[in-house]
Amino acid sequence: MSNKNKGYIPVMLTPFEENGAVDYKGLTKLTESYLRAGAAGLFANCLSSEMFELNEVERLAVTQHVINVAGGAVPVVATTTFGGTVFQQADFTKRMYDVGIDAAIVITNMLAGAAEADEVFEENVFKLLDATNGIPLGFYECPDPFKRVLSAAQLKQFVDTGRVIYHKDTSLDIEQVRAKLEVTRDVAAFGLYDAYMVHAVESLKAGAAGLSCIQGNYFPELIVWLCENYDNTALADEVARVQQFFIDHMDVMHAVYPVAAKYFLQKRGMPIATFTRRDVGVFDEQVKQRVEVLYDAYQQLFQHIEVSGVDGLPDGGK
Template structure:
């Protein structure tokens, strides 16, 4: 998943019909949107996909559909560990890898309980490596049901096995990011993708391979633009404006997510429902007005940074 230039890896949504079934036509259009925006890869079957509310067969079907639409244009990764004995998790990792993904993502909170030590996590990850020979893996510091953040030393050891090529970081701490980047430097096949847009520019400058954030489920072209221009002297003022835009609107984009993201994309012209299987709270008139205001500000921002949108 790594590359010399910075890349945006969407944490993909799962569109549903109003009856609650997976909307594969909507998924096709959404995947095409990410690609048109310039995504460097795709992260299917993640928390934004409502993975914990999908059956294992749905997880595989969604991932296969994303792979079909991408058709080799960019690499695709997908989550493959959902608790239980290591052997059981390894079996699903194998099934997910058989879909054709570039790597299978390991949720860091699924190999050890919150009360269990880092040493137990390390031991079980070693068992998972042994049980899935030859399969490239990645990590996702998923915040649900609890967040287990890897240390720089852990990441260094795991990347050193030659099996870990991807890391979606959610530590929210730029100093930890820098430590992880220092610990894994010189491994060209590995990429760390930061989820936290508050320090996006600083993270990219520090050496992150790119960004993998929920903001891309509102306006993926903005994330791609930032990855392309974060260090541009000529665009420095526009980069600063965009970075501040992400900081200013952090709260509204997280409230009632992913309903709000689906509403925003719907407002932009993508034909998908706002239905979610996960209960994320009330999408009321107050939230709607906040999203409508965000949409207006987004339109104004596009003019400021001279960017043509991929949707209306």
């Protein structure tokens, strides 16, 4: 995970059976599809994975399964902080690291309350660093239960410890992204991955290591293509078209997510259910129709650009 090579890090879904149990066969197929699409790493046990609705045993088991399927082909990271004291969060971080993750991802809102000052948060970050015995860490500006966005100065002081190798940015602010990249630019082992596809091309050009966005749970190969071609002058028109595609369809991809994404993958041939443990709203006929329109628009996009299909998704992206 480095800013020298642009890559896509999927925020992985967790497939469930209709009875609510984790669907490990579906998780195998889903993991394989991310890898075949060209993912540079895998972010297991994240918000898209419904991490807050998994118990500790499931969080460990799901992450272990992803690691086993990946087989060392790419790094695997996972969220490890879910509240409690700093030392309780450090304990689960060590348990998760023992299953074989490459970095433990810290949720920024779990180390200080919404009303607590930055100084409290920063003190707790350093306590966690001290309590986790050299484990490589990353930060995730998770929007639930509230969003705590790091400043460039905060990120720099954490990265300067040599322990932080990953940052998933959800600031939605390209100027904040640029500021964070500027102060960490010389740290080769660190990579910032942007979650906001509206300014994906700008972020990559500014020096982001890649993208880590929910849109990859609809068409992972398209995110990989953008990471590989964002600065290809021969494909400038196609890059602009892809960037505009994400801007135009941002709302529908976030509506009733992750149910909508699971439905979209079903349409592409992925054998997973749309079941979700999260209360994300009703996937009614109106939402379904909007996803159908998105599917048609995606197919039309492929008439204008060359993107490899994905084994395991029978429509091949077309």
